[in-house]
Amino acid sequence: MALLEVKHLKVHFPVKHGVLSRVREYVKAVDDVSFTIDSGETLGLVGESGCGKTSLARAIVRLTEPTTGSIWFQGEEITHLSRSELRARRRGFQIIFQDPYGSLNPRWTIEDIVGEALDIHHLAPNKSARHERVAELLAAVGLAPGCAQRYPHEFSGGQRQRIGIARALAVEPRLIVCDEPVSALDVSVQAQIINLLQDLQQARSVAYLFIAHDLAVVEHISRRVMVMYLGKIVELAEAKTLLRSPRHPYTQALLSAVPVVELASKRRRILLPGDPPSPIHPPTGCPFHPRCPIAQFPRCRTEIPLLREAGAGHWVACHLAEPDVNVTEQDRGK
Amino acid sequence: MAMPLLEIKDLKLDFRSGEATLRAVDGVSFSLNAGETVCLVGESGCGKTVTALSIARLVPSPPGQYAGGEILLEGRDVLKMSNRELREIRGRVVSYVFQEPGASLNPVLRVGSQIKEALKLHRPHQAADAEIIRLLKLVGIAAPESRLKNYPFEMSGGMQQRVMLAMALASGPKLLVADEPTTALDVTIQAQILELLNDLKQRLGMAILLITHNLGIVGEMADRVAVMYAGQIVELAPSGDLLRQPLHPYTRALISSVPKLGLGARRLTAIPGNVPRPGDFPPGCRFAPRCPIARAECARAVPDLVEVETGRWVRCPYWK
Numbered sequence: 001m002a003l004l005e006v007k008h009l010k011v012h013f014p015v016k017h018g019v020l021s022r023v024r025e026y027v028k029a030v031d032d033v034s035f036t037i038d039s040g041e042t043l044g045l046v047g048e049s050g051c052g053k054t055s056l057a058r059a060i061v062r063l064t065e066p067t068t069g070s071i072w073f074q075g076e077e078i079t080h081l082s083r084s085e086l087r088a089r090r091r092g093f094q095i096i097f098q099d100p101y102g103s104l105n106p107r108w109t110i111e112d113i114v115g116e117a118l119d120i121h122h123l124a125p126n127k128s129a130r131h132e133r134v135a136e137l138l139a140a141v142g143l144a145p146g147c148a149q150r151y152p153h154e155f156s157g158g159q160r161q162r163i164g165i166a167r168a169l170a171v172e173p174r175l176i177v178c179d180e181p182v183s184a185l186d187v188s189v190q191a192q193i194i195n196l197l198q199d200l201q202q203a204r205s206v207a208y209l210f211i212a213h214d215l216a217v218v219e220h221i222s223r224r225v226m227v228m229y230l231g232k233i234v235e236l237a238e239a240k241t242l243l244r245s246p247r248h249p250y251t252q253a254l255l256s257a258v259p260v261v262e263l264a265s266k267r268r269r270i271l272l273p274g275d276p277p278s279p280i281h282p283p284t285g286c287p288f289h290p291r292c293p294i295a296q297f298p299r300c301r302t303e304i305p306l307l308r309e310a311g312a313g314h315w316v317a318c319h320l321a322e323p324d325v326n327v328t329e330q331d332r333g334k
Numbered sequence: 335m336a337m338p339l340l341e342i343k344d345l346k347l348d349f350r351s352g353e354a355t356l357r358a359v360d361g362v363s364f365s366l367n368a369g370e371t372v373c374l375v376g377e378s379g380c381g382k383t384v385t386a387l388s389i390a391r392l393v394p395s396p397p398g399q400y401a402g403g404e405i406l407l408e409g410r411d412v413l414k415m416s417n418r419e420l421r422e423i424r425g426r427v428v429s430y431v432f433q434e435p436g437a438s439l440n441p442v443l444r445v446g447s448q449i450k451e452a453l454k455l456h457r458p459h460q461a462a463d464a465e466i467i468r469l470l471k472l473v474g475i476a477a478p479e480s481r482l483k484n485y486p487f488e489m490s491g492g493m494q495q496r497v498m499l500a501m502a503l504a505s506g507p508k509l510l511v512a513d514e515p516t517t518a519l520d521v522t523i524q525a526q527i528l529e530l531l532n533d534l535k536q537r538l539g540m541a542i543l544l545i546t547h548n549l550g551i552v553g554e555m556a557d558r559v560a561v562m563y564a565g566q567i568v569e570l571a572p573s574g575d576l577l578r579q580p581l582h583p584y585t586r587a588l589i590s591s592v593p594k595l596g597l598g599a600r601r602l603t604a605i606p607g608n609v610p611r612p613g614d615f616p617p618g619c620r621f622a623p624r625c626p627i628a629r630a631e632c633a634r635a636v637p638d639l640v641e642v643e644t645g646r647w648v649r650c651p652y653w654k
Contacts, residue, residue: 048521156608186609187547187549188377188605190591191602195602195604215521215595216592219596220602221593243595244596254521255595256525257524258521258550258595259525259528259554259555261549261553261589269525269529275492275493275523
């Protein structure tokens, strides 16, 4: 049984217009997304701004309420649980955030920040047990126990991110949603946090939904990777497969756009024209067709491609996905 | 050999913070030739931004205070220029683009009038719609006539950055200083902007000083690289040489700590500790506390930047 199963999830935000706040349009942030995560695995999620990855992350832990669809955690559907029922289930899944400066309450000590969940779930019978448990958690993330009495502003970005991880670990979750956990950190500190997350996974068999816009980071840490575009999953495959033989033209363009340090691996860059469209007015048919180098009409403009299995464990949402699509400049003719 | 377009010699810049004086730039020297792209690489707090701002003396003073060195732009020392001379070089010789185009553009003025302002200052006879449209086309904005009346909020980040470039180029600079111009942009848009910068460099014969913390961008864009750490340059070399064979322990550690696409899930080599801030520098070599090959001597004195091969400089006596 999968640890997490998401089925046809939609998160649509109403756009209110005018004096009477009438809703006439919706931002379709997440638009029919389905996937699973197994125990102890890392599923990476990449996409550019506006693709819906943060909305998806928040919806899974019900920080934002899903509009329709279902979320199954350890075999139980959680979208219809009441607040108090949900609270009990939240021992199983936690979230860490991108902004190390905004995600910790500046007026609380580290002890209170990390210990809050222990209190809510009655996991520490008395004050000294709580104190001990917090010290254990801080040590697990590489911080000295003395940090517990200090305040967030006394720590660097990387250290604050460690505190956020300690807080998430307090309830011994089976799944941690990591929403861009290293994007705001210095390069030399990113590696520390990435290594820490990998070590914790080894020691505790915790699964991660690892969201980032940096493809190299995602590929490094994930077993499988999903690519999102305008609220939909366009490709899902094992990290190595996605890298070596991406089948969706958007994935191919994304990979070719990443600037490389290793000069030997220079590949021809696919430049996408224009900007991603608005999630309020997504294009008809395939959301990528206006920028796609190989789009064919009328099909790509009228029919939304479904996520189909194109190879073992390799899913692509494209009418034209071929195993060895070799996109050249000439293929752009529409 | 032609005189370099820009020559920074032993630049020292302090900041007053209450009672304390913090040295943010400590003896930085490098040069940049016409038409060349030099990348200034480093993490937050290393001094790369204030070094770049100093080229047009854009660091406000107070709290900034130059404590030594020269910045020779076309042979003339910027640090000794009068306000009138500074106004002449700003735009005409050197222009800037910054990281957050949304923050640099005036939100209440239309894009066309912001570009016109740049033109009026430097080329008043050409401050007309036709020239604005030409500049927008130059930076790759589609249907430029329709964009003149846009407000910045009506444009995406990538497009705003193109408008910033158009404003920077309006004055025909010889040197473009770009401070993390693509950090706030998505990777596919970043690719467009970097391609555009290279294209402009070719067409206009412009030199670029590109500040970044992204080593991939260095690989794609730079002719030469200067790596900064704690206010000093620790390595300076042609970019291919530096990336293939980094010499300074910090450069080496930085390159091994970055995950590289396609190299598989091997463990990253993390650099322990944190980047020291001005005022908190350790004695002697500033990287020593985090350095894998540090020895006792390292804490005694700051090592000199030494030319170990032609064009390759390293600030470490033990790099071998």
